[in-house]
Amino acid sequence: MKAGKRIVLALLLIALAGNVAAQSRKKKTTKKQKAKPVVVEKTPQERLFEEMLPATAQILIIDSVVADKHDFLKAIPLSSDAGRFTTFEECFGQKAETNPHVHVNSFGNRCYFASPDTMRKELCSAFRVGKGWSQPQPLNGIGDAFEEPDYPFMMSDGITLYFGAKNADGLGGYDIFNTLLDTESNRFYKPQNIGLPFNSTANDYLYAVSETDTLGWFVTDRNQPEDKVCIYTFVPTPSRRNYDASEMAAEQLERLAVVASIADTWTDERERTRAMQRLERLRKSIGRKEHQTAFTFIVNDETVYRKIEDFKSPTNRQEIVELFQKKERLENEEKRLEELRLKYHYANASQRRQLHGEITDMERRCRNLEREIHEQEKAIRNTENILLNKS
Numbered sequence: 001m002k003a004g005k006r007i008v009l010a011l012l013l014i015a016l017a018g019n020v021a022a023q024s025r026k027k028k029t030t031k032k033q034k035a036k037p038v039v040v041e042k043t044p045q046e047r048l049f050e051e052m053l054p055a056t057a058q059i060l061i062i063d064s065v066v067a068d069k070h071d072f073l074k075a076i077p078l079s080s081d082a083g084r085f086t087t088f089e090e091c092f093g094q095k096a097e098t099n100p101h102v103h104v105n106s107f108g109n110r111c112y113f114a115s116p117d118t119m120r121k122e123l124c125s126a127f128r129v130g131k132g133w134s135q136p137q138p139l140n141g142i143g144d145a146f147e148e149p150d151y152p153f154m155m156s157d158g159i160t161l162y163f164g165a166k167n168a169d170g171l172g173g174y175d176i177f178n179t180l181l182d183t184e185s186n187r188f189y190k191p192q193n194i195g196l197p198f199n200s201t202a203n204d205y206l207y208a209v210s211e212t213d214t215l216g217w218f219v220t221d222r223n224q225p226e227d228k229v230c231i232y233t234f235v236p237t238p239s240r241r242n243y244d245a246s247e248m249a250a251e252q253l254e255r256l257a258v259v260a261s262i263a264d265t266w267t268d269e270r271e272r273t274r275a276m277q278r279l280e281r282l283r284k285s286i287g288r289k290e291h292q293t294a295f296t297f298i299v300n301d302e303t304v305y306r307k308i309e310d311f312k313s314p315t316n317r318q319e320i321v322e323l324f325q326k327k328e329r330l331e332n333e334e335k336r337l338e339e340l341r342l343k344y345h346y347a348n349a350s351q352r353r354q355l356h357g358e359i360t361d362m363e364r365r366c367r368n369l370e371r372e373i374h375e376q377e378k379a380i381r382n383t384e385n386i387l388l389n390k391s
Contacts, residue, residue: 091311141188312387
C-alpha cells in the first residue's frame with residue numbers, strides 16, 4: 001500500500017514539474033516582440049534631389065532681394081544688352097486673361113512668351129513687323145511634357161533659352177529648364193533641368209543673365225510667404241563648375257544646394273566685392289534711366305513731350321522705349337570703338353591688321369544704328385503730328 005502511495009506521489013510530482021515547464025515555455029513564446037522600425041518611403045522628388053546633389057553647381061551668390069510674386073520682374077536690374085521684361089498686354093497692346101510675362105531681345109525685333117490661351121499654354125515667339133508683331137508661333141521641340149511653361153529668357157546668342165515650368169520628373173512645383181535652338185531645323189533640343197542650387201522642391205521660376213555685367217539672377221519662392229519670391233543675384237561662369245562632393249561633408253553640400261545662406265558661397269571675397277560693384281553700377285544706371293522718364297522729345301515747333309505718357313499713340317510709347325535702348329547701345333558701341341582705336345594706336349603691324357577689321361565692322365554697326373535711330377525718331381514724330389492735327 002505504501003509502495004502504491006509512493007508511486008502516486010511520484011506521478012503527481014512529475015505532472016507538476018511538467019506543468020511548470022509548460023508555463024515557462026508559454027511565457028517565453030508569448031513574450032512581447034520588439035517593434036521593427038518603420039521605413040518611410042522617399043518621394044520621387046526626394047530621390048531626384050539626392051541624385052542631383054553631387055552635381056550641385058558652384059556659384060557665387062552676392063545678393064538676395066524679396067519681392068512680390070506677381071510683380072517681381074521689375075525688381076531685376078536687367079541691362080539693355082540682355083533685353084527687357086514686359087507683359088503681354090504692354091507688348092501687344094491687347095488684354096489677355098493670364099497676361100503672361102514677355103522677354104524682348106536686346107534688338108527689340110523678337111519676343112518670347114507663354115501663350116495666353118488658358119486651355120493650352122505653350123511657349124511662343126513673335127517677330128517685329130513694322131510697328132507691330134507677327135502672329136505668335138509655338139516654339140518647336142519644347143513638347144507637351146511641360147505644364148504651364150512661363151518666364152522665358154533668351155540669351156543674347158539667340159540660341160540658349162531658359163524657362164520655368166512644371167514637369168512630372170521635376171523637383172516639385174516650377175523648375176527651371178534650358179534648351180538650345182538647332183538653327184538648321186529651327187527646332188529646340190529636349191529641355192534639361194538645370195539642377196541645384198537653381199531648382200528646389202519649391203517653385204523656381206526664372207533664370208536670366210546679363211553677359212555685359214557678368215551678373216545673373218534666379219527667382220524662387222523657397223522659404224518665402226505665399227505671395228513673395230526671393231531674387232538671388234549670382235556670378236555666372238563661362239561653363240558650369242560643380243562642387244567636389246568628396247571634399248566636403250554631406251551637410252555642407254546640402255546647405256549649398258538649398259541655399260541655406262548666401263554667405264556659404266563667399267569663398268572669394270575679392271570676386272564678390274567686384275561683383276557687388278558691378279551690381280551697384282547697374283542699379284545706378286537703371287535708376288538714372290527711370291529718372292529720365294521726364295525727357296525732351298520735340299514733336300514740332302509748338303509741341304514738346306517730356307514723359308512717355310505724353311505720346312498719343314500707344315505704339316509710339318513702346319517705340320520711344322526701344323529708341324532709348326538703341327541710343328544706349330550706340331553709346332556703348334562708340335565707347336568700344338574708341339577703345340579699339342586706342343589699341344590700334346599702340347599696336348604693332350600684325351595687331352593693327354587684326355584690329356583694322358574689327359574697327360571697320362564696328363564703324364559700320366554704329367552708322368547703321370545712327371540711321372535706324374534717325375528713321376525711328378522721324379516715324380514717331382510724323383505719327384504724333386498726325387494725331388495732334390486730328391485732335
